[in-house]
Amino acid sequence: MAQGIQIDWLGRVAYGDALELQRLAVEARRAGGCGDRLLLLEHPPVVTLGRSTRPENLRTPRAELRARGVEVHEVARGGDVTYHGPGQLVGYAIVDLAARGLADVHAFLRGLEGALVEALAGLGVAAGTLPGMTGVFVAGAAPPRKLASIGLGLRGWVTWHGFALNATLDPADFGDIVPCGLRGVEMTSVARELGEPGGAPLFERTRDAVTRVFGERFA
Amino acid sequence: MSIAVELPALGESVLEGTVARWLVKEGDRVELDQPIVEVTTDKVDAEIPAPAAGVIEAIVAGEGDVVPVGGVLARIAEGAAASTAAPKAAPAAKPAAEAAKPSPAPAPSAAARPAPPAPAPRATPVAKKAAAEGGVDLRALEGTGVGGRVTRADVERGGRAAPSAAPAPAPREAAAKRSAAAPAASAAPERPAFRADFGHYAIQEGDKVVPMSPLRKLVAEHMVYSKLTSPHVGTVAEIDLGGVSRLRSAHKDRFAETQGVPLTFLPFVVHATVRALREHPALNASVVGDSLVEKKDVHIGIAVETEKGLVVPVVRHADRLSLAGLAGAIEDLSARARTKRLSADELKGGTFTVTNPGRHGNLYGFAIINQPQVGILRMGEIVKRPVVRTVDGSDAIVIRPIMHLALSYDHRAVDGAPANAFLHRVRELLEEADFDF
Numbered sequence: 083m084a085q086g087i088q089i090d091w092l093g094r095v096a097y098g099d100a101l102e103l104q105r106l107a108v109e110a111r112r113a114g115g116c117g118d119r120l121l122l123l124e125h126p127p128v129v130t131l132g133r134s135t136r137p138e139n140l141r142t143p144r145a146e147l148r149a150r151g152v153e154v155h156e157v158a159r160g161g162d163v164t165y166h167g168p169g170q171l172v173g174y175a176i177v178d179l180a181a182r183g184l185a186d187v188h189a190f191l192r193g194l195e196g197a198l199v200e201a202l203a204g205l206g207v208a209a210g211t212l213p214g215m216t217g218v219f220v221a222g223a224a225p226p227r228k229l230a231s232i233g234l235g236l237r238g239w240v241t242w243h244g245f246a247l248n249a250t251l252d253p254a255d256f257g258d259i260v261p262c263g264l265r266g267v268e269m270t271s272v273a274r275e276l277g278e279p280g281g282a283p284l285f286e287r288t289r290d291a292v293t294r295v296f297g298e299r300f301a
Numbered sequence: 302m303s304i305a306v307e308l309p310a311l312g313e314s315v316l317e318g319t320v321a322r323w324l325v326k327e328g329d330r331v332e333l334d335q336p337i338v339e340v341t342t343d344k345v346d347a348e349i350p351a352p353a354a355g356v357i358e359a360i361v362a363g364e365g366d367v368v369p370v371g372g373v374l375a376r377i378a379e380g381a382a383a384s385t386a387a388p389k390a391a392p393a394a395k396p397a398a399e400a401a402k403p404s405p406a407p408a409p410s411a412a413a414r415p416a417p418p419a420p421a422p423r424a425t426p427v428a429k430k431a432a433a434e435g436g437v438d439l440r441a442l443e444g445t446g447v448g449g450r451v452t453r454a455d456v457e458r459g460g461r462a463a464p465s466a467a468p469a470p471a472p473r474e475a476a477a478k479r480s481a482a483a484p485a486a487s488a489a490p491e492r493p494a495f496r497a498d499f500g501h502y503a504i505q506e507g508d509k510v511v512p513m514s515p516l517r518k519l520v521a522e523h524m525v526y527s528k529l530t531s532p533h534v535g536t537v538a539e540i541d542l543g544g545v546s547r548l549r550s551a552h553k554d555r556f557a558e559t560q561g562v563p564l565t566f567l568p569f570v571v572h573a574t575v576r577a578l579r580e581h582p583a584l585n586a587s588v589v590g591d592s593l594v595e596k597k598d599v600h601i602g603i604a605v606e607t608e609k610g611l612v613v614p615v616v617r618h619a620d621r622l623s624l625a626g627l628a629g630a631i632e633d634l635s636a637r638a639r640t641k642r643l644s645a646d647e648l649k650g651g652t653f654t655v656t657n658p659g660r661h662g663n664l665y666g667f668a669i670i671n672q673p674q675v676g677i678l679r680m681g682e683i684v685k686r687p688v689v690r691t692v693d694g695s696d697a698i699v700i701r702p703i704m705h706l707a708l709s710y711d712h713r714a715v716d717g718a719p720a721n722a723f724l725h726r727v728r729e730l731l732e733e734a735d736f737d738f
Contacts (some may be wrong), residue, residue, distance in 0.1 A: 185311075237347075238348070
């Protein structure tokens, strides 16, 4: 039961609903009621604030964001501010690390990064990681251009949260925040790196590439 | 049977974690595998489940504490018979002398000590810590915890109910030793051990708990130290920046082009401050022991708010710099402060400080003195206001850019009249606006 990973595309899911889904999936995984899962989805526009978010990293007042239809969520997690929105492929990984004999959460983080790098390579984007920074970046870019953010939660040895890969969303959508509190890091997307206009076909190709690589790596 | 809840090894490169939030409190019943505490590590938040069912006997690591892998977070009295099992399982409570540990006691002082303390009651580590901090004598308290142990709640109740309870020897003694050991030249008063309980906030579900960064702690300590050291007095001047504003408008484009830095109001204020300090050296001073020391050099600290918090880099020999030199030095130091590329030396040795905490919602305010200096100027927002001026021999209401400039000074070193004279001189210099680039 521990081996294999069930990958589901859930479509567009509100942030709060996705949190609840994850909570249920984590409980089920811990109780042994299901195996490992990867929930793929995208969120309507939402800014999430972690416990260590510094106020200056939210550049636009909350009231203005809400007026523009951007939700603002305070989340019981570490880390700084993030933005999610349409065109960003979000993957929530519900994985029992102990059952996989992989009781090393940083090794799992690196595993997620590696899988994304491989999926991006399949799409024609040369990506890699940067020492001291979590996430996936365009290979060799200076200043760094970030393609995917990663953040994990752990309940016992079961992971939750995961990655957010900018597939076709407009990197300008990050303009309201300082992503992860990192100044000097530019956000980019698969579409921008490929010089393609984006849209549904590229998003689907990105989703399929991620699905294939995760299916292989977590077989 | 008492079971320790330890921070598990979450990964090869995870060496420690910060306790973010307790999901249970002492005395709570927990089930096996129930998440009891959230710990944050680099990029990962981990909820640590209870390794056994039982009663939380003691929370060992408080919120914000950094715990190494393998470090004990809490103890659980296993099973239902917790109350009878606890006393045996708890390591014999260490004697109260433990609390005085920070200062290794020189042997002779043993004679001067009070009689050996009565055996201290059993208390949870958190309660011990709270008692030591609050100056509460554990022996005066009745424990309501498991097996009659004194809990933090007992300490808090005790501190409130009996602010005049028997003196707690430990903190006093430690304080006395610290001051005896301090170098004689240090004018710093020992921070008093507060004996009354001024209240503690019990963290609640949903609250955001942010452990202080090392810089935050340093700033906090400096602020408390300064307030305890210097009796602060504040005084405010209303300054007409019409002249400076015209000068700035006339020069700023060319200035940015030739100097490569923007021309803000700050270098004008610093320039005027430096000139006024030269004329009023009592403000460019320090209190050293029983002396006032007026310094030969003028080094101006510029408060800069960075992503990591407040830092105050120093413009050395600010009196030797032109306006352009000041603008360049300030821009360079603030840029490097924000990218954390300042050397330690660049943060030291200021003789006076200017702070400009932002333009909006800031009519004026009084800054805390940057020790061991004796004065600090704080810029308010610059706003156009109607003011009365004499035009062609009669009073008229005109519109001028007005800034309130607030001086905080150390009344140990300076009295009101000279402090006001200094501030008035800064105002004159800014209003005359006779600046060379």
